[in-house]
Amino acid sequence: MTALPAPLNATQSKLVMHFQRTGVILAAAVDISVNVRVDVDWALPTIVGGLNGAGCEFIPRNRGLRVPVALLLQLQQGLWAWLGYREEWDEERRIRDIRRFSFRSVGLTIHFGLKNDVFKPQMFRAEWAGWAKWSGVEYSFQAADAGHPHWQFDALDSLPDADLAERAATLRSRLKAEAEPEVHEFSPQLPNTDVRDMVSAQKLSRIHFASAAAWWKSAPHDEHAHSPADLADVENWVRRSLDYVSLELKRL
Secondary structure, X not given: OOOOOOOOEEEHHHHHHHHHHHHHHHHHHOOOOOEEEEEEEOOOOEEEEEEEEEOOXXXXXXXXXXXXXXXXXXXXXXXXXXXXXXXXXXXXXXXXXXXXXXEEEEEEEEEEEOOOOOOOOEEEEEEEEOOEOOOOOOOEOOOOOOOEOEEXXXXXXXXXXXXXXXXXXXXXXXXXXXXXXXXXXXXXXXXHHHHHHHHHOOOHHHOOEEOOOOOOOOOOOOOOEOOOOOHHHHHHHHHHHHHHHHHHHOOO
């Protein structure tokens, strides 16, 4: 049986240094015209680190939050890839009045869009949700049996027509009503435009695509849920994920 991971804990003073180092990593990854850092709101029981600095623009995220994004790299026809960043730590019980926190999550979000335009659709995310108090009291991994770290893909949720969900629901109802118990040789029953609507209405962003799963190995080395062991793990994950994302985006 695989041993449960230990929470990653850090004092406020160590996290200050961690966020400074992470800011340097992010600044090295974004476009040369941008000067970014990681700012932290220390007033909340779950502290949040996010991007700030000259060259950031604020846009609404899919979940309704207004977040800063920074130019990452230029794509084709004047389009840019933009980077969003968020890191969360839960406050733990103090020891001798020293503020202590446990790692919750870190995430990189990629948007596509133009400069000075609020419409920057969310395309995909690289996220690492760790061994934290997701249920409120006990430590666990977020979303049972999901992969951590993982990729999540948001383009289908970001780009649908305003009435797409309604059209897709109508089509599903029609198909259900026309379904017959007998088995028949398959033949297409919907035009391509209708099938496209049904596919586009899928909530693909709900799926966690594991990015650190050695499924070819024997147990217990085939786990797909991992938690960072120290601050260096978090920083290395941010750096290497950004390197990989930037490399792949250059293929577009």
